Amino acid sequence: MSDVPPPPDLPRPFYDAWRPALRPAARTLWHWHSALVEPAVPTGASVDAFFDEERARAEAGEPLRVIPEDTWSDAYEVCDVHGLNRDWLGAQVEAARLLVGDTRFEEADELDRFIRLWAAPHARLLATLAGLTNSVQRSWVDELARGFFLLVRLAALPADLAKGRLFIPLEELRQYDVSVDQLRTGPATESVQRLLWKHSVRIQDALQRGRSLANDLWFWQRYPLLRYWYGALALLDELDRRDFDLWSKPLALSRFRRFEVYLHVIFGRR
Known part of the structure; x- marks a missing residue:
């Protein structure tokens, strides 16, 4: 079908699920991340030179042009107050040049590098704000960031392609003989299903590798993480049940499936 369904309204992990004292700081970090989704480059400027300079400015805590002043000034203040690494702000600026x-990403390694610069630093800032600072915890955080990011982008595949963005490696499209136009409009042919199944396995593997983080969290942190984690797996199950059809309607869970997620969170079943 030719009509592009609207992108799914998926929640943002750890946007509201904070103690009152930390919630404004977490939202500020989300505002920084969100402001870079549609980066503005001055007319006539070299994209590479512009982002090289902007990343250096972000790491130094200096004024930026790529996002609004209140966004960067608030983010710098949060980093100063909570002892967060501004390099992780700069990494997101670096990644934004690809937006x-x-x-497009030719190979899986290129996509992984983007995620390490885009999703992982954002997740590390939130994790550090929550007191998760050791290297093992950060490895779990990185995997969860990878899984959640790829899931959201998979669910929004038609809408992303309408904006010229694709977060599946081109080498895998060629492997399964799938064109970008097929992913833009559907339908979910057998070759498309095989491609998206492989991508869903990549997502599930990342989520499984990060699952242990929940064991290191206080209840107020653990509950929302598990809700998103079980919800993500339920969305992958739903996508498989729909034969990977992302074009008929947005990917979403029914009330019954959401209740199942709640039961998984409470009783720890999977």
């Missing part, structure tokens, strides 16, 4: 114009 200018069409976004």
